[in-house]
Amino acid sequence: MILAYLGMGLVLVALVFAAAGAIAGFTAGRTESVEGVKWARWLGLGFCACMMLSTITMETALLRHDFAVRYVAQVGSLSTPTYITIVSLWSSLEGSILFWGFVLATYIAVTLALTHDRKSPALADAIATWLAVGAFFCFLMVGPANPFLPLSSPVPTDGPGPNPLLQNHILMVVHPPMLYLGYVGMTIPFGFAVAALLRGSLGAAELKELRNALMVPWGFLGVGITLGAWWAYEVLGWGGYWAWDPVENASLLPWLTATAALHAAMLPSRRGTMKGWTTILVLTSFLLTLLGTFMTRSGVFNSVHSFSQSDIGPTFLGFIAVVLVFSVVLVAMRIDRLEGEGEGGAVVSRESAFLLNNLLFVALTFTVFVGTTYPLMAEALRGVKVSVGEPYYNQMAVPLGAAILFLMGVGPALPWGQPSAERLRKLAYPLGLGFGFVALGWLGGVHGGWPSVTLFFAGFASHVTLAELHVAFAAGFSRQSRRIGGYIVHAGIILMFVAVAISSAFRIDQETHLAKGETVEFGGYSLTYVAAEKIEESNRERQVAHIDVRKQGALVTSLDPALNIYPGMGAPIGTPAVYTTAEHDLYLSLMSIEPERIGVHMFRTPLIVWLWVGGGIVALGTLLALIPSRVRA
Amino acid sequence: MKSQRIFAIGAIVVAIGGIAWIALGNLGENLVYYWTPAELHQNAAKAAGATVRLGGMVKTGSIVQGTPLTFEVTDGTDTVKVSTSEIPPAMFREGIGVVVEGTVAADGSFQSKRLMVKHDNEYRAPKDGKMPDEKAMFGTLDDAATTAATP
Numbered sequence A: 001m002i003l004a005y006l007g008m009g010l011v012l013v014a015l016v017f018a019a020a021g022a023i024a025g026f027t028a029g030r031t032e033s034v035e036g037v038k039w040a041r042w043l044g045l046g047f048c049a050c051m052m053l054s055t056i057t058m059e060t061a062l063l064r065h066d067f068a069v070r071y072v073a074q075v076g077s078l079s080t081p082t083y084i085t086i087v088s089l090w091s092s093l094e095g096s097i098l099f100w101g102f103v104l105a106t107y108i109a110v111t112l113a114l115t116h117d118r119k120s121p122a123l124a125d126a127i128a129t130w131l132a133v134g135a136f137f138c139f140l141m142v143g144p145a146n147p148f149l150p151l152s153s154p155v156p157t158d159g160p161g162p163n164p165l166l167q168n169h170i171l172m173v174v175h176p177p178m179l180y181l182g183y184v185g186m187t188i189p190f191g192f193a194v195a196a197l198l199r200g201s202l203g204a205a206e207l208k209e210l211r212n213a214l215m216v217p218w219g220f221l222g223v224g225i226t227l228g229a230w231w232a233y234e235v236l237g238w239g240g241y242w243a244w245d246p247v248e249n250a251s252l253l254p255w256l257t258a259t260a261a262l263h264a265a266m267l268p269s270r271r272g273t274m275k276g277w278t279t280i281l282v283l284t285s286f287l288l289t290l291l292g293t294f295m296t297r298s299g300v301f302n303s304v305h306s307f308s309q310s311d312i313g314p315t316f317l318g319f320i321a322v323v324l325v326f327s328v329v330l331v332a333m334r335i336d337r338l339e340g341e342g343e344g345g346a347v348v349s350r351e352s353a354f355l356l357n358n359l360l361f362v363a364l365t366f367t368v369f370v371g372t373t374y375p376l377m378a379e380a381l382r383g384v385k386v387s388v389g390e391p392y393y394n395q396m397a398v399p400l401g402a403a404i405l406f407l408m409g410v411g412p413a414l415p416w417g418q419p420s421a422e423r424l425r426k427l428a429y430p431l432g433l434g435f436g437f438v439a440l441g442w443l444g445g446v447h448g449g450w451p452s453v454t455l456f457f458a459g460f461a462s463h464v465t466l467a468e469l470h471v472a473f474a475a476g477f478s479r480q481s482r483r484i485g486g487y488i489v490h491a492g493i494i495l496m497f498v499a500v501a502i503s504s505a506f507r508i509d510q511e512t513h514l515a516k517g518e519t520v521e522f523g524g525y526s527l528t529y530v531a532a533e534k535i536e537e538s539n540r541e542r543q544v545a546h547i548d549v550r551k552q553g554a555l556v557t558s559l560d561p562a563l564n565i566y567p568g569m570g571a572p573i574g575t576p577a578v579y580t581t582a583e584h585d586l587y588l589s590l591m592s593i594e595p596e597r598i599g600v601h602m603f604r605t606p607l608i609v610w611l612w613v614g615g616g617i618v619a620l621g622t623l624l625a626l627i628p629s630r631v632r633a
Numbered sequence B: 001m002k003s004q005r006i007f008a009i010g011a012i013v014v015a016i017g018g019i020a021w022i023a024l025g026n027l028g029e030n031l032v033y034y035w036t037p038a039e040l041h042q043n044a045a046k047a048a049g050a051t052v053r054l055g056g057m058v059k060t061g062s063i064v065q066g067t068p069l070t071f072e073v074t075d076g077t078d079t080v081k082v083s084t085s086e087i088p089p090a091m092f093r094e095g096i097g098v099v100v101e102g103t104v105a106a107d108g109s110f111q112s113k114r115l116m117v118k119h120d121n122e123y124r125a126p127k128d129g130k131m132p133d134e135k136a137m138f139g140t141l142d143d144a145a146t147t148a149a150t151p
Helices: A002-033 A034-063 A070-075 A082-090 A093-114 A121-142 A171-185 A187-199 A204-235 A248-264 A266-271 A275-297 A312-339 A351-382 A390-413 A421-424 A429-441 A449-474 A477-505 A607-632 B003-030 B037-042 B134-140 B139-149
Strands: A386-388 A506-513 A520-523 A525-536 A541-551 A554-559 A562-565 A573-575 A578-582 A584-593 A595-606 B031-036 B052-058 B071-073 B077-082 B095-105 B110-117
Touching: A002 A034, A002 A093, A002 A121, A002 A187, A002 A573, A034 A070, A034 A093, A070 A093, A082 A093, A082 A171, A093 A121, A093 A171, A121 A187, A121 A312, A121 B095, A171 A187, A171 A204, A171 A248, A171 A275, A171 B071, A187 A275, A204 A248, A204 A541, A204 A573, A204 A607, A248 A266, A248 A351, A248 A541, A248 B134, A266 A351, A266 A573, A275 A312, A275 A351, A275 A573, A351 A386, A351 A390, A351 A421, A390 A429, A390 A477, A390 B003, A429 A449, A429 B139, A449 A477, A449 B110, A477 A595, A506 A520, A506 A525, A506 B139, A520 A595, A525 A554, A525 A584, A525 A595, A541 A584, A541 A595, A554 A578, A573 A584, B003 B031, B031 B037, B037 B052, B037 B077, B052 B077, B052 B110, B077 B095
Parallel strands: B031 B052, B077 B110
Antiparallel strands: A386 B031, A506 A595, A520 A525, A525 A541, A541 A554, A541 A562, A562 A573, A578 A584, A584 A595, B052 B071, B052 B095, B071 B077, B095 B110
16 A cells, blocks of 8 residues: 555656656746756656656565555456566556656656756757656556556455466567657657757757667667567467557557658758758657557547547547647748758759658558558548458558668669769669579569569669678778668668568468377478377466477477466467478467367468568667767767 | 759659559558448448458357358347358357458358457456447457557
8 A cells, every 4th residue: 555655656746847847948948048957957857766766666566466556456466477577567558657657767867868968958948848748647647547546445365467468478578668668769859859949950969869869769669560570470370470450550650750750860961951851750750659659558449439438548639639739830930940951962862762762651651540540530430430451551561662672772872962874884783683582582482573573672772781881891880880780770671571572472371170190281291280288377277289290201390389278368368389490480370279179270481580580680780870879979 | 953842842742642642542442341240231232342340249059060160140130141261269159259351242141251259358258148249349350469569
């Protein structure tokens, strides 16, 4: 009980700090008071400290199984393993809002530490913006999503434990924090962009700061999305990893606009143009993270009308509306001050490639946004329940994605300003590698269509990327680290493109029943159902089917797909078993299990492991692009 | 310089307009309607050839095991005959809430490509004679992935 009041008190104090800091910061920004900046900074640190302490309070309550705190009674259970208990902080609405506040506090504290020697009024505006966002989340916790509500007696002796899906796989422990770090971190570049607009100037140093601040959450968001896809693949048992589900789309949208912003931000440093556009993309990315949180947290997708019954729906929608109006007004008032008289390039130049890049990313964002929100609009306005089918997304995303891949090859090969004929002739080498990839694919069974187009562009882009990396490494790693990081990101993305194209076009699957001892031939493997087994664990019961996998008579591996049964949850959750090779994955998903007979869904998906490897390469590239420049800053 | 900028902006506007036009056209062709058996009958014309999600309860005594598996989905007033070559999930049985995704065949029966049984924490199978909560049920197909990526 005492923990409930302690946590509540800390959130209240954090709210006061955040609100006061926001007011002090904006005032200092208007009056250009150095003393005011100092005040905003201290109030900001106060907010961070209280937020972190309240999160520690919740963790303590969770670990001590203090069921007098209602949230602990909701998600805690004495039988849950300790690490699951720790992460059940974000397994339900109230706790996830608290975790959100914790992540925001961490971001603000780190950014304040990195900018500790700066006393400019622009920084005051940025601090004020971050704290205003922080104040809103504190307000949610004081009001509609209070994680520290005490539970009136009688205090239960045990709880149900967190959502079984959270307990079912280790990736579910890692993936949400990554997404949070991506979502919440967008607040920091948002603050810098608001400050730039308020002051009507975005100098070279500020631009660099903005870009670095954007790259951090962008990197986490990318990792979060990839881990989410991997989790879906390893756990959900339908053999795929991406279904254009609203929740997946919600995380993809800000990643797309932030990617566009990162590219747009490279133009002003070169040419002095696109400053205003860059800030618009940053504001949009932040708005999309809010929209994503709203969509995933308000239950709006079960029904438009259910959101008002959810605790935070209306409040959150109101906040989005306020941020949207604020952003639009701010941009309308200040954009002309930021848009300097920069020089454009020739039609065929690096500048045009960047413009086209932004156009494609915006088009992709628009496509996904329309598809995601259309069902909500249709239900709200016409009362019809519809969803947008996957073909819509695929028909749009495949050509747009191919165009982006094409540009990833051509763009870096084009010079800034006016291209010389010689530079253009040099494009012949990458063309050669493009045809080489297509030929290689042809031997492997890829005969035409989008997969071949993808291979061609991927080959082209690979050559250009490797050539750029070669030049950058020759110039010295420490001087070129950002460029090197950027091209390593490109290399990872190219690999992911190839994996996505080939794995989705050449996946084969089959469903079958297998009696005990029976063997089925599938995709070059012989699968034999050997035995069923029941395993009792502290928090669940596992029903496992042992299946021997043979290739040309020799035993390759034994796969154990399972159905896990959690108490308090009606239906079992499947755990597919996967045999991974560099060439393809063999993936078995259990549909039903009886001692004498199982129903099993078999998949063979080529090259899919390279999707996760590509994600890792992107993360590595992001780190390289980021860390050295941070150290220098 | 000025004319070049105007040209560039014009080109961008045309490009965005074109993409928006294509997107909205594609959208209309790929809508998936959520219907109960009664609504499916009312919208028979619209349903022809389209992908539909049909929600309801598995009618008692209607399950015929085999390949394909057939059963009837009811909303209390109307029923639709469904056939699927899929292996049903372990929970599949009479009286349970289901959502099937597929198309309506020429003979009026429903060819399911995807069969889902309602199974989340909040939702409990309806008591005898009571209809499953339609809204909770329609969420079914999204549930798995929704829980997946929810931060």
